[in-house]
Amino acid sequence: MEGNRDESLKCLAIARSALSAADFAKAARFADKAVRLYPSDEAQKLVQKIAADAERHRQPSAAPSGGAAPTSASSTSSKSRTSPASAASGHRVERNYTDDQVAEVRKIRQAANYYAILGAIGNAYSVLSDSQKRKRYDLFGPESAQQSSSAAARRRGFHSNSASNGGFYYESTFEPDLGPILLLILISVASTVLQRDPWYSLTQTTKFNQQRATSQYSVPYFVKPNFDSDFTGSLQHLETEIIQDYAHRLKSRCYQEKSYKMSMMHRAQFYSDSRAYQKATELQTPSCETFESVFGGG
Numbered sequence: 001m002e003g004n005r006d007e008s009l010k011c012l013a014i015a016r017s018a019l020s021a022a023d024f025a026k027a028a029r030f031a032d033k034a035v036r037l038y039p040s041d042e043a044q045k046l047v048q049k050i051a052a053d054a055e056r057h058r059q060p061s062a063a064p065s066g067g068a069a070p071t072s073a074s075s076t077s078s079k080s081r082t083s084p085a086s087a088a089s090g091h092r093v094e095r096n097y098t099d100d101q102v103a104e105v106r107k108i109r110q111a112a113n114y115y116a117i118l119g120a121i122g123n124a125y126s127v128l129s130d131s132q133k134r135k136r137y138d139l140f141g142p143e144s145a146q147q148s149s150s151a152a153a154r155r156r157g158f159h160s161n162s163a164s165n166g167g168f169y170y171e172s173t174f175e176p177d178l179g180p181i182l183l184l185i186l187i188s189v190a191s192t193v194l195q196r197d198p199w200y201s202l203t204q205t206t207k208f209n210q211q212r213a214t215s216q217y218s219v220p221y222f223v224k225p226n227f228d229s230d231f232t233g234s235l236q237h238l239e240t241e242i243i244q245d246y247a248h249r250l251k252s253r254c255y256q257e258k259s260y261k262m263s264m265m266h267r268a269q270f271y272s273d274s275r276a277y278q279k280a281t282e283l284q285t286p287s288c289e290t291f292e293s294v295f296g297g298g
Contacts, residue, residue, distance in 0.1 A: 008038035015046060024054040028270050032263055039259030047263055051270045199223065199231055200242055202249065214239040217294055219246045247295060253287035261285065 011034035018027035027050045035043045200221045201208035208222040221242050224230070231238075261283045268277035 005038040008034040008040070008043065011037065012043060012046060015050070019046075019050055019053065022057065024050060024057065024270075028054070028267065032267050035259060035263040039256050039263075044259060044262060047266045051266055054270060197224075199227070199233075199238060202242075202246060214242055217243055219243050219294070221246075247291070250287050250291040250294075254285060254291055257283075257285040257287055 011030045015027045015030040015034065018024075018030065028047070031043060031047045031050055035047060197207070200223050202221055204211065204222045208224060210223050210225055210227060211220060212223055213220050216239065219239075219242055261280060264280035264283065265277060268274075268280050
């Protein structure tokens with residue numbers, strides 16, 4: 001559904017652009033497509049606006065021949081008014097990010113030492129999980145400051161000794177701590193292992209092939225063959241969840257069916273097609289009828 005929503009928004013943008021250019025046929029076509037992809041109040045309002053604007057645009061054309069010149073002038077002035085907007089929209093670059101997002105990206109790009117970031121996380125975890133280390137931290141602060149001062153003293157002594165022994169300097173290599181990385185991997189694997197299948201399905205599958213019904217509203221659902229032996233929770237709570245899931249699904253489908261029916265009716269009105277309008281009014285909404293019969297329209 002999210003993919004359809006993105007495509008619907010693109011169609012709405014094309015429809016608005018066509019409407020601003022007085023291309024009502026193109027605007028209606030893409031607005032209807034947006035409704036079919038992802039019905040929404042925004043799309044319905046745009047369909048109605050296109051139909052209303054197209055009707056107003058057709059009314060001056062029905063005037064006598066003597067009024068043809070004013071109509072042409074009106075349409076010319078309308079085009080002259082809309083063309084700057086369309087030209088501006090063609091060259092305007094929309095900013096789809098915030099200043100906070102830019103600041104976060106800059107922080108991440110500046111933190112090039114990834115091992116330092118993970119090392120800080122691992123060090124914090126080791127300190128907080130060890131009571132002795134946590135006590136030293138509360139008394140003396142982070143160990144990095146103490147270690148840096150003692151390391152500087154050792155380096156000064158090492159440099160003086162090495163200078164007196166021929167001037168040879170040795171440089172210790174830093175080996176990154178892989179503990180935090182391994183910890184993240186273990187957490188990811190554990191979360192994957194602990195994931196389980198749901199206890200029910202509203203549609204029959206090869207895995208969920210045993211049909212049951214809730215004690216209230218008689219909502220049908222399907223479980224695995226070993227449900228009775230494996231399920232140890234509250235059946236009442238599970239059936240309440242099933243009823244809510246079923247009602248939400250019916251409401252969503254009912255809204256889509258009604259939206260599609262209204263879009264077909266508006267489309268027929270736009271093209272003055274009486275047969276198409278009659279056919280649109282006869283479109284069924286089975287999900288709405290099912291919801292009414294099961295829940296009484298509540």
